[in-house]
Structure formats: structure tokens, C-alpha cells
Amino acid sequence: MSSTTSEKAWQQTALWIVLLAATSLLSLFLGTVPIQPGRIAGIFADFSGLPHGTVFEPWEQAVIFELRLPRLVLGLVCGAALALCGAAMQAMFRNPLACPGITGVSSGAALGAVLAIFFNLSAYSPYFLPLLAFLGGLGACWAVYAISSRRGHVSVPMLLLSGVALNSINTSIIAFLLSLSFANYETGKQIIFWTLGGLDTQSWPQIKLMLPFAAVGCAIIVCSYRELDALSLGELHASSVGVDVRKVRRKLIFAAALATASTVALCGTIGFVGLIVPHIVRLIYGPHHRTLFPVCAAAGAVFLVLADIAARTLIAPEEIRLGVITAACGGPFFLLLLVSGDRRGLDA
Amino acid sequence: MPDAILEARRVSFAYRGTPVLEDISLDVRPGELLGITGINGSGKTTLLKLLGGLLRPQCGEVALDGRGLHALGRNAIARRISLVPQDIPVESSFTVRDIVAMGRNPYLGRFGQETRIDRQAVEMAVSAADIAGLEDRLLRELSGGEQKRVFIARALAQETAIIMLDEPTANLDLAHQLTLIELLSSLCRKGRAVVLSMHDLSFAATHCDRVLVLANNGVGSCGTPGEVITPDNLARFFGVQAEVLHYGGCVSVVPLRQARRSAFDKPV
Numbered sequence: 064m065s066s067t068t069s070e071k072a073w074q075q076t077a078l079w080i081v082l083l084a085a086t087s088l089l090s091l092f093l094g095t096v097p098i099q100p101g102r103i104a105g106i107f108a109d110f111s112g113l114p115h116g117t118v119f120e121p122w123e124q125a126v127i128f129e130l131r132l133p134r135l136v137l138g139l140v141c142g143a144a145l146a147l148c149g150a151a152m153q154a155m156f157r158n159p160l161a162c163p164g165i166t167g168v169s170s171g172a173a174l175g176a177v178l179a180i181f182f183n184l185s186a187y188s189p190y191f192l193p194l195l196a197f198l199g200g201l202g203a204c205w206a207v208y209a210i211s212s213r214r215g216h217v218s219v220p221m222l223l224l225s226g227v228a229l230n231s232i233n234t235s236i237i238a239f240l241l242s243l244s245f246a247n248y249e250t251g252k253q254i255i256f257w258t259l260g261g262l263d264t265q266s267w268p269q270i271k272l273m274l275p276f277a278a279v280g281c282a283i284i285v286c287s288y289r290e291l292d293a294l295s296l297g298e299l300h301a302s303s304v305g306v307d308v309r310k311v312r313r314k315l316i317f318a319a320a321l322a323t324a325s326t327v328a329l330c331g332t333i334g335f336v337g338l339i340v341p342h343i344v345r346l347i348y349g350p351h352h353r354t355l356f357p358v359c360a361a362a363g364a365v366f367l368v369l370a371d372i373a374a375r376t377l378i379a380p381e382e383i384r385l386g387v388i389t390a391a392c393g394g395p396f397f398l399l400l401l402v403s404g405d406r407r408g409l410d411a
Numbered sequence: 412m413p414d415a416i417l418e419a420r421r422v423s424f425a426y427r428g429t430p431v432l433e434d435i436s437l438d439v440r441p442g443e444l445l446g447i448t449g450i451n452g453s454g455k456t457t458l459l460k461l462l463g464g465l466l467r468p469q470c471g472e473v474a475l476d477g478r479g480l481h482a483l484g485r486n487a488i489a490r491r492i493s494l495v496p497q498d499i500p501v502e503s504s505f506t507v508r509d510i511v512a513m514g515r516n517p518y519l520g521r522f523g524q525e526t527r528i529d530r531q532a533v534e535m536a537v538s539a540a541d542i543a544g545l546e547d548r549l550l551r552e553l554s555g556g557e558q559k560r561v562f563i564a565r566a567l568a569q570e571t572a573i574i575m576l577d578e579p580t581a582n583l584d585l586a587h588q589l590t591l592i593e594l595l596s597s598l599c600r601k602g603r604a605v606v607l608s609m610h611d612l613s614f615a616a617t618h619c620d621r622v623l624v625l626a627n628n629g630v631g632s633c634g635t636p637g638e639v640i641t642p643d644n645l646a647r648f649f650g651v652q653a654e655v656l657h658y659g660g661c662v663s664v665v666p667l668r669q670a671r672r673s674a675f676d677k678p679v
Contacts, residue, residue, distance in 0.1 A: 292509075
């Protein structure tokens with residue numbers, strides 16, 4: 064029995080590693096000019112000082128390292144972080160509709176980022192945009208929680224409705240700032256790009272800046288697997304087996320805001336990853352967060368990289384914004400969720 | 412009489428300004444089966460939550476082993492007090508074993524793995540709660556009574572000195588009600604304290620060592636079943652005219668009609 068379970072675990076791990084590797088390679092390979100997989104291997108071998116017999120052009124190396132690799136890393140990190148946030152929020156609020164997008168955390172973070180762009184704060188310090196994004200995300204998460212909880216009990220309709228309200232407040236302020244920026248073409252363009260989301264806006268320094276924050280947020284979430292298992296049965300059940308529900312909630316709200324805000328600071332608002340991915344993974348892999356979290360992270364990464372590949376190849380040489388692609392997948396999925404009445408994923 | 416392990420000292424609690432319990436004092440002693448009863452909304456569940464440290468009283472204090480409950484961490488409390496809530500997440504996709512094993516959470520560290528001791532505790536709890544053979548089934552596939560027993564097993568796996576159960580006999584068929592009470596009595600004989608809230612007065616009168624009736628936000632009556640479950644008290648606190656019949660060691664409360672004086676009137 065135990066040997067087959069561990070065998071299964073290995074098979075699953077291998078499966079996800081292969082999927083991650085395959086999508087990563089595809090993402091490096093595809094672009095305005097395809098670069099042969101052999102040459103990609105050569106470029107990496109050359110970079111790590113290994114002997115190789117491949118000949119590649121210097122521009123190919125530059126395209127890989129300065130354009131496609133950062134884009135790939137961003138996709139992997141943001142996809143994983145958003146999916147983890149979604150999984151944690153779904154367990155914490157005991158509802159499959161809870162995710163950074165719907166609860167207003169993403170738009171709160173976006174508002175923070177847009178404020179930073181509008182007032183051109185990045186000119187003073189590169190930390191201002193991520194900091195404001197974090198504060199916006201944290202504020203939104205806290206507000207939604209405070210409005211929808213009474214004595215530690217979360218009312219799900221209140222949660223979703225306050226998310227709707229918060230989203231519209233945030234987007235209206237963003238739209239207001241946008242309308243003020245019509246005179247300034249660059250600012251306006253940046254704001255629009257931000258709200259639509261995309262992996263193409265950042266280079267290595269910004270990625271290195273935000274990576275630790277995303278990692279800390281994700282690590283806190285992943286380490287809470289046991290508490291989240293208990294919490295998904297309900298607060299009373301969690302408390303009676305020793306979970307300090309208030310403390311865990313505060314910790315997870317902080318972590319989700321941190322991880323979401325880092326992704327927003329890097330690539331704008333990308334909706335629905337935190338909704339679709341954990342939901343499907345939960346249906347397939349069951350309710351244990353110890354399994355759910357790694358699979359969610361891997362699946363979120365694969366999903367976002369694939370979405371990015373679609374974004375830049377579907378109408379090449381033009382690009383579709385990534386947020387448009389994920390919303391186009393997520394909207395119908397969301398409706399399906401509501402219409403099908405499949406409540407299995409709804410509960411732990 | 413052994414010293415109390417859990418003690419409520421003049422505890423009061425209000426939900427948003429509406430008082431539910433006022434000035435309640437109560438001690439829970441090892442080895443006793445304490446039944447809490449009262450009409451709907453009399454605060455049975457609230458009292459259990461206060462005793463288990465899940466709610467914080469606005470006045471007064473609950474002390475565990477002589478120490479204020481709120482000075483203790485959740486984990487420390489969960490190693491001494493387990494609670495079987497009334498509401499059960501019936502749609503859960505966890506297996507029976509997963510849920511019972513959660514009873515070992517207070518003993519595991521953040522990344523701690525289950526040891527042999529934990530697995531033994533889970534096995535014993537499973538067989539004591541009579542759910543052996545169901546371990547690999549999903550909770551949502553079980554009947555209501557089986558689900559209830561899964562959560563009782565979780566409380567047993569927690570190996571606490573005090574076990575609290577909120578309406579444990581609801582959803583249980585007669586045979587399993589008896590199995591449950593036998594199990595709880597055997598735990599009491601081993602020195603555990605069991606506190607349960609219930610509506611079934613016959614059951615409370617027959618099996619509990621002590622019965623507490625909540626009425627008018629306070630303790631209406633508390634004492635041995637013989638002292639508490641009387642026609643007088645049933646009229647005063649439950650608003651029914653009833654007969655209390657004794658039959659071979661069992662007590663049966665037979666409600667006859669609504670009493671003219673209901674529990675909502677001020678007591679005499």
C-alpha cells in the first residue's frame with residue numbers, strides 16, 4: 064500500500080517536471096524568430112561553461128537571455144504564486160470562488176502600482192511600485208475579510224459581494240487616473256499595459272528585486288498546509304484540533320497579499336489563474352494541501368507559460384496581452400462553475 | 412470528590428450586546444459525565460465554546476488545571492480539551508482516516524511526521540468509535556451517523572483529559588446512541604471528564620452523573636439527574652408538563668402538554 068502511494072507520488076512528480084520542462088522549452092523556442100532547440104541547448108551549455116559543438120549567433124544568445132528567459136521565469140514564478148494564493152484563499156474561505164482576482168486583492172495591488180506609475184514614484188526608488196502594490200493588496204484583502212467576517216465566521220456571499228464592490232472601486236480609481244493621464248501618452252500607456260497584464264515588461268533587475276517577496280509569500284502559504292487542511296473543515300473543527308484560526312488567517316492574508324502583490328508589481332493583473340488552476344487540481348488530486356500546493360504551483364506555472372505562448376503566437380507578429388488570454392479562459396470557466404452546480408470542489 | 416480540572420468562574424458572554432450567558436460558574440471534574448441541557452437558544456453551544464476556549468468570556472474566566480484558559484495557546488488547550496462540534500462538513504472529500512488523524516495535530520510540529528504512537532492512537536480511536544473498515548472511505552460517502560462517529564473518533568485520537576460533545580446523539584440510531592454512551596462512560600471510568608450538550612432529557616437523566624439546565628441566561632438548576640430532572644423543573648425551565656418515569660435503572664421523561672408557565676416567563 065505505502066509503496067504504491069510513494070510510487071504514485073514519484074510518477075506525479077516526474078509528470079509535472081516533464082510538463083514544466085516541455086512548456087519551458089517551447090516558450091524559449093517560440094517567438095518572432097524560432098530558435099532551434101539544439102541551439103538553445105548550446106547557448107545554455109556555453110553559458111555554464113560546458114563543452115558543446117553548436118554554433119549560434121550572438122543575437123540568438125541575446126534573445127534567449129534578455130528576452131525569452133526573463134519572460135519564462137516571470138511566467139513560472141507568477142503562475143505558481145497566483146495558483147498558490149488561490150489554493151490558500153479557497154481553503155481559508157472554504158469557497159472555490161475565492162481567489163486573488165475575485166476578492167479584489169489583485170485590483171487593490173494594481174491600484175497601488177498604478178498610483179506609483181501615475182506619480183512617477185519609480186524615479187525615486189524601484190521599491191515604491193512594489194511597496195504600493197503590496198499595501199494595496201493587503202488593504203483590499205483585509206477590507207474584504209473584515210467586511211465578510213463576523214466573529215471569525217466568514218460569510219461567503221458577503222465575501223464575494225464585497226470583492227465585487229472593492230473591484231469596482233479600485234478599477235474606477237484606476238480609470239480616473241488613466242483619464243487624467245491622457246495628456247501624458249507614456250504614463251497612460253504604462254497604466255493600460257499594467258491593467259492588462261503581461262510578462263514582457265520586466266528585465267532581470269526588477270525580477271531579482273521581487274523574487275524574494277514572492278518566494279516568502281509562497282513559502283508561508285506552503286508551510287501552512289496542515290492548518291489549511293484543518294481549516295477546510297471549518298473554523299470550529301480547526302480550533303478544536305489546535306489551530307489558532309485568527310493567527311493563521313492573519314498570516315495567510317499577509318502571505319497572499321505579499322505573493323499577489325509581487326506578481327502584480329512584476330506583470331500587472333493577471334486574472335483567473337488563481338481561480339481555475341487550484342479548482343481543477345483540487346478535483347483531481349483531492350483535498351490534501353500537502354499534495355495540492357506543489358501540484359498547484361507546477362500547474363499554475365505551466366498554465367501561465369502556455370497562456371503567454373498563446374499571447375505572442377496567436378496573432379503574431381502582434382501580441383495579445385496576457386491578462387486578456389487568461390480572462391478569456393477564466394470567464395467561461397467561471398460561468399461553467401456557476402451553471403454546472405458541481406459543488407464538489409466547493410468543500411474540502 | 413476530585414478537584415475540578417476545568418472551572419468557569421462567574422463567566423458572562425454576550426453576542427453583539429445581547430446577553431447569552433450571565434454569571435455562570437461551573438466546574439468539570441475528572442471521571443464525570445456532565446450533561447448540559449436547556450431549551451433552544453439557551454446557550455448550550457456557547458457554554459461549550461466558552462469552556463473549550465473557543466470564545467472568550469466578556470466577564471469572568473475559565474481555568475484549566477487552575478490556569479486561565481486564555482494564557483494558554485490553542486495547541487496546549489487542544490492537548491487537554493477536544494470538541495466534537497454539532498455541524499459536520501458533510502461534503503468533505505477527506506478520507507475517514509485523514510479526519511481522525513487530524514486529532515493528532517496538536518502533538519505534531521509544523522513538519523512533524525506521524526509516529527507509531529500517533530498511528531496507534533488513531534487505530535484505537537477508530538475501533539472505539541466503531542468505524543473500523545471505513546478508514547479509506549471519503550467522509551461524504553458515509554451516512555450521517557457514521558460521519559458523527561468519525562468526528563468522535565477524532566476527539567478520541569486527541570487523547571484529551573476533557574472531551575466535549577455538542578449534541579452527540581443527534582443523527583445517531585438507538586443502538587449507536589447506546590454504544591456512544593457506553594464508550595463515554597468507559598472514558599469517565601478511566602478518569603476523563605466528558606461534557607455533552609443534549610436535548611434528550613431521558614438520556615441525560617439515565618446516563619449523566621450531573622446535569623446542568625441553562626435557563627434565563629444562567630444556571631437554572633445543576634446537580635444529580637434525580638435532583639434536576641423533576642416535573643417541577645421541566646415545567647419551569649422547559650415549559651412542559653411532563654412525567655418522569657423510572658424503569659429498571661432507566662429514566663424516561665414523557666412530555667404531556669405545554670405548561671401554562673413557560674420558560675420564557677420569569678421564574679418564581
